[in-house]
Amino acid sequence: MVSFELEQLYSWINSFLWPFMRILALVGTAPLFSESSIPLRVKVGLSALLAMAVAPALPAPPDISPASYQGLWITAQQVFIGIALGLTMRIVFAAVQTAGEFIGLQMGLSFASFFDPATGANTAVLARLMNVIAMLLFLALNGHLLMLGGLVRTFEILPAVAGFNLDGLGVLFEWSAQVMVSGMLLALPLIIVLLTISLALGILNRTAQQLSVFAVGFPISLMVGLILLTVVLPQTAPFISRLFDSGHQAMARLVHALAGL
Template identity: 55%
Template sequence: MVEVTSAQLYGWIAAFLWPFFRLLALIGTAPLFGESTIPGRVKIGLAAMTAMVVSPTISGLPVAPIYSFEGLLIILNEVGIGLATGFTMRLVFAVVQQAGEIIGLQMGLSFASFFDRASGGQTMVLSRFLNIIAMLLFLAMDGHLLMLGALVDSFNGLPIGGTPLAAEGWHAVARAGGMVFSSGLLLALPMIAALLTLNLAMGILNRASPQLSIFAVGFPVTLSGGLLVLMLVMPQMGNYMQHMIESGLDAVNMVLGQFGR
């Protein structure tokens, strides 16, 4: 007959819960995993299954009770690591959405918006379209697996414990947030240049022929020209999005490395 003591049972539960908090924080905030369209039970189940696989490979688990003050500090550390990792990767998709907002505004598609459950507000159609493309590219590159693998590997570089996380890690997250505006503008720059040239041409045409109503023909011409340029630029956008995803994965590794200092 197999006998299990309360100490052994508590040890098994603790070995499962410590990595579970870090994984759940990542899955709740990371792109693809953290989408609001995915039920919360699915996220918890995925984090639990991953924790059951990962927990036997983790050594040096803390002996502090989960319900103690030290256990609370450990939980906060684990949640902070997971949140920082997921948020850093989500910044890549914020770049794509920012570029879509800029392009849609230049094309005159700012009125074409709908309620997006993922962002919790009104989102331009073009911004959502580019975000879907980036998400499919993220899946094709196995970015979700690389991101999850980076967090699992962090249990070696960032062992579970109550030691406060290094401030350099949070500084790295803040620096990564700066790429939202710069990279988003670079992604939208070809469209901005083309539409600016088109608007300048329409302005010159209006000066040359005042009888031409620029307000009557300007919007359809800008919209048609923007869609044509977007069709031509899309292949190059895919390469830039791939570069951004790779940069996001590098930023995740950098943030995790800075936390371990």
């Protein structure tokens, strides 16, 4: 007859529950995995499979009741850590979308927007296009596998029962500045050219006032912007690739900071 104690049952539950909550929180917030087109059952199933694969290699957790205050607090900590890690990589894609917003504004396409189910708000067409390009590049470079690998390594640096240091959130706040910095750097080549065209049209309007800038300027800006996009977009892959590497490094820094290292 097989028998076990209640403490053993708690240990078995916790060895799966706490990694599962951290993984599920990352899957729910990280790029690619958190897309609304992916069914919720698939996300939960993927998180459960990863948790079952990771749990045997982790140290045995303490026999704490999952329904106790201490167990619920540890569960909440795992959710918080997973969300923080997912937002770290989400900032990379937010920077790419910001670049698309800047470019669309200069081209005069800021009004061309549609509802994006991924963000739950209206998104410019160019921002959505650049987000799709970044996502395809993320898959081509196995960025999703590197992100999951980094998540698995967090259990060694920051175990489930170790708690975390709130001062580590400063790394996330510092990294969030890349939304504007990297977004502007990515859009800078097109912005410079389009601003130069706008300046030239403004001078032309002052010298030849019978010429309507609103009738001529929009087609010129749109045509030049589309030509520049065909030239610049294929050259953005190295920059976005380095941005992905910086995102993975930011995840590592965040985990070390939360662990107080």
